[in-house]
Amino acid sequence: MKDKFYNYIVELQNKITSALEKIDGKASFHEDEWKRTEGGGGKTRVIQNGDVFEKGGVNISAVHGHLPKSMQNYFKVEDVDFFACGLSLVIHPKNPFVPTVHANWRYFEMYPSTPLRMTPSTSLTKSSPGASNEKSKKIIDQWFGGGQDLTPYYLFDEDAKHFHQVCKTACDKHDASFYQKYKKQCDDYFWNHHRNEARGVGGLFFDYLKANDERPIEDWYSFVTEIGDSFLDAYIPIVEKRKDMKFTQAQRDWQEIRRGRYVEFNLVHDKGTLFGLKTNGRIESILMSLPPHVQWRYDHNPDPNSPEEELIKVLQNPKDWTKA
Amino acid sequence: MKDKFYNYIVELQNKITSALEKIDGKASFHEDEWKRTEGGGGKTRVIQNGDVFEKGGVNISAVHGHLPKSMQNYFKVEDVDFFACGLSLVIHPKNPFVPTVHANWRYFEMYPSTPLRMTPSTSLTKSSPGASNEKSKKIIDQWFGGGQDLTPYYLFDEDAKHFHQVCKTACDKHDASFYQKYKKQCDDYFWNHHRNEARGVGGLFFDYLKANDERPIEDWYSFVTEIGDSFLDAYIPIVEKRKDMKFTQAQRDWQEIRRGRYVEFNLVHDKGTLFGLKTNGRIESILMSLPPHVQWRYDHNPDPNSPEEELIKVLQNPKDWTKA
Numbered sequence: 109m110k111d112k113f114y115n116y117i118v119e120l121q122n123k124i125t126s127a128l129e130k131i132d133g134k135a136s137f138h139e140d141e142w143k144r145t146e147g148g149g150g151k152t153r154v155i156q157n158g159d160v161f162e163k164g165g166v167n168i169s170a171v172h173g174h175l176p177k178s179m180q181n182y183f184k185v186e187d188v189d190f191f192a193c194g195l196s197l198v199i200h201p202k203n204p205f206v207p208t209v210h211a212n213w214r215y216f217e218m219y220p221s222t223p224l225r226m227t228p229s230t231s232l233t234k235s236s237p238g239a240s241n242e243k244s245k246k247i248i249d250q251w252f253g254g255g256q257d258l259t260p261y262y263l264f265d266e267d268a269k270h271f272h273q274v275c276k277t278a279c280d281k282h283d284a285s286f287y288q289k290y291k292k293q294c295d296d297y298f299w300n301h302h303r304n305e306a307r308g309v310g311g312l313f314f315d316y317l318k319a320n321d322e323r324p325i326e327d328w329y330s331f332v333t334e335i336g337d338s339f340l341d342a343y344i345p346i347v348e349k350r351k352d353m354k355f356t357q358a359q360r361d362w363q364e365i366r367r368g369r370y371v372e373f374n375l376v377h378d379k380g381t382l383f384g385l386k387t388n389g390r391i392e393s394i395l396m397s398l399p400p401h402v403q404w405r406y407d408h409n410p411d412p413n414s415p416e417e418e419l420i421k422v423l424q425n426p427k428d429w430t431k432a
Numbered sequence: 433m434k435d436k437f438y439n440y441i442v443e444l445q446n447k448i449t450s451a452l453e454k455i456d457g458k459a460s461f462h463e464d465e466w467k468r469t470e471g472g473g474g475k476t477r478v479i480q481n482g483d484v485f486e487k488g489g490v491n492i493s494a495v496h497g498h499l500p501k502s503m504q505n506y507f508k509v510e511d512v513d514f515f516a517c518g519l520s521l522v523i524h525p526k527n528p529f530v531p532t533v534h535a536n537w538r539y540f541e542m543y544p545s546t547p548l549r550m551t552p553s554t555s556l557t558k559s560s561p562g563a564s565n566e567k568s569k570k571i572i573d574q575w576f577g578g579g580q581d582l583t584p585y586y587l588f589d590e591d592a593k594h595f596h597q598v599c600k601t602a603c604d605k606h607d608a609s610f611y612q613k614y615k616k617q618c619d620d621y622f623w624n625h626h627r628n629e630a631r632g633v634g635g636l637f638f639d640y641l642k643a644n645d646e647r648p649i650e651d652w653y654s655f656v657t658e659i660g661d662s663f664l665d666a667y668i669p670i671v672e673k674r675k676d677m678k679f680t681q682a683q684r685d686w687q688e689i690r691r692g693r694y695v696e697f698n699l700v701h702d703k704g705t706l707f708g709l710k711t712n713g714r715i716e717s718i719l720m721s722l723p724p725h726v727q728w729r730y731d732h733n734p735d736p737n738s739p740e741e742e743l744i745k746v747l748q749n750p751k752d753w754t755k756a
Contacts, residue, residue, distance in 0.1 A: 140731070154730045154731075156729070156730060163728075163729075163730065165730070301709075302709040302710075302715055303715065364725075368722070371695060371699070371726075372699060372719075375695070375696065375699035375700050376699050376700075376706070376709060382700070385625075385626040385700060386626075391626055391627065392730060392731045395696075395728065396730050398692070398728035399728065400727060400728060400729065401688075401725070401726075401727055402695075402725075402726045402727070402728070403724060403725055403726070404487075404719065404722035404723065404724060404726070405480070405487075405724065406478040406480060406487065406489070406716060406720050407464070407478075407716045
């Protein structure tokens with residue numbers, strides 16, 4: 109399963125970066141390959157200063173080894189070995205009418221702890237992301253997680269509806285209850301507690317998708333890759349529709365102020381970010397999610413009945429976009 | 433003691449905001465008075481878009497009541513009542529050659545817990561910041577804390593030396609060991625762990641200054657107010673010297689990129705900020721510390737042997753400025 113999913117995210121990274129480069133027309137992704145001292149590594153691809161995309165990253169990683177103490181506490185497990193791989197992306201467009209998007213799909217395996225091995229560190233290759241001696245290990249736990257969500261600066265109902273409808277269609281192929289469940293988990297997770305508002309208009313968020321009596325792990329693979337495959341359909345039509353709209357400096361300022369809330373969420377509340385920062389992850393790959401230009405103004409409040417205020421009202425009361 | 437120190441910070445807020453307005457020449461501080469539902473409140477004074485100061489806040493607060501659960505865990509105490517007051521300031525100048533400065537001086541008291549009282553909430557007045565019925569309460573613990581530190585974007589050795597020399601002179605009046613001790617605590621506290629560098633060139637940081645056999649609480653009052661009184665001497669001459677220096681867009685960009693590190697420290701590591709965000713503090717007063725314009729670029733590294741790289745080298749290896 110780990111090779112199968114790793115191969116999937118390798119292909120998906122290629123597919124997504126090609127599609128984004130095509131729509132940008134000017135900038136292309138720069139790739140940095142990195143290694144993790146304790147095992148594994150990743151490929152970070154970043155686009156900057158494009159015509160459409162001001163800054164964005166589409167990263168894959170596959171790491172393995174002894175589960176660090178901090179992660180043991182987090183997962184409430186004893187001494188174990190692990191393998192984790194995933195694709196993580198955040199795209200910050202230039203035009204304030206094009207929403208920021210985030211997505212992540214990941215897979216995790218745990219094994220009984222083995223004594224410290226003195227093997228040479230393995231390289232990250234397409235077909236064999238983990239250390240070869242992990243292939244024969246007994247898997248004691250395994251699960252998928254991830255999701256995708258949209259953060260607009262100006263709200264176009266049709267864009268939010270489109271994004272959510274694509275999410276729902278993909279979910280419905282697997283279970284009629286999934287969309288409502290994972291949509292709600294997304295609204296709950298991306299809640300900026302100290303601001304009492306959502307980070308954006310949501311989408312899907314799921315975690316700990318484990319094999320059970322009804323669903324073997326292959327079914328979860330099929331569900332998660334269904335969502336991964338839906339990403340470009342969910343996002344690209346919105347970019348196409350909004351990328352050439354004219355905007356004012358005031359609208360750009362509003363985008364930069366709202367990006368401040370994005371930073372606040374990611375640095376104060378996002379488990380993935382804090383986790384990476386506190387477990388010696390590759391800082392530049394983790395923080396590629398932060399927007400290029402950001403503003404903080406003291407006690408900034410939009411004018412009553414303005415489009416800016418309208419956005420905030422929706423963020424304070426998440427809507428059911430597929431019923432609206 | 434609490435009335436005495438509160439009166440001191442009221443006067444100090446006036447003194448500091450007047451001095452900063454005078455040097456700015458254009459912008460003035462706007463005051464917001466706020467109340468805390470559970471007891472007490474504060475006066476937030478913010479300056480924005482000045483000729484010299486792009487954004488800055490000089491805030492005082494005096495809060496009291498039942499110590500919230502999260503603070504009980506933090507201080508490792510049981511059910512108690514508390515009083516806390518302090519002055520907190522962060523100033524972000526426009527010119528990248530003028531350093532950002534932060535300072536804070538605070539006082540804390542704890543009392544045995546009283547049953548929930550149904551008294552009307554008391555107003556914040558100059559002479560009586562706490563609820564009157566706390567005056568007669570037995571103090572079970574009391575301490576001072578605070579400090580001041582400098583964050584330059586371009587390093588002028590003479591500025592760092594001046595700032596530290598003023599700190600040292602103020603410390604030396606009280607104890608020959610204080611400067612080294614509190615300078616080191618400052619370097620340790622304002623360490624941006626995930627970047628492996630200091631937030632700035634430091635200054636002083638102290639906490640839990642409690643009465644002991646050598647020093648009654650009055651001596652700590654006298655020490656902390658000595659530092660508070662030294663603030664303008666430490667900072668203003670640097671502003672005067674640098675505020676009219678010409679700068680390029682590239683230097684301004686560097687300032688905004690470094691401000692990103694300031695945001696990272698405050699949102700990821702700063703105990704005061706996280707504390708406020710998680711205990712229902714007044715968000716706009718807490719986050720006034722965030723800079724007005726900020727940039728994040730992927731994997732940005734200054735040119736070898738540039739002034740920008742020189743700054744980073746010093747931030748990675750804090751210096752003893754009074755001996756340099």
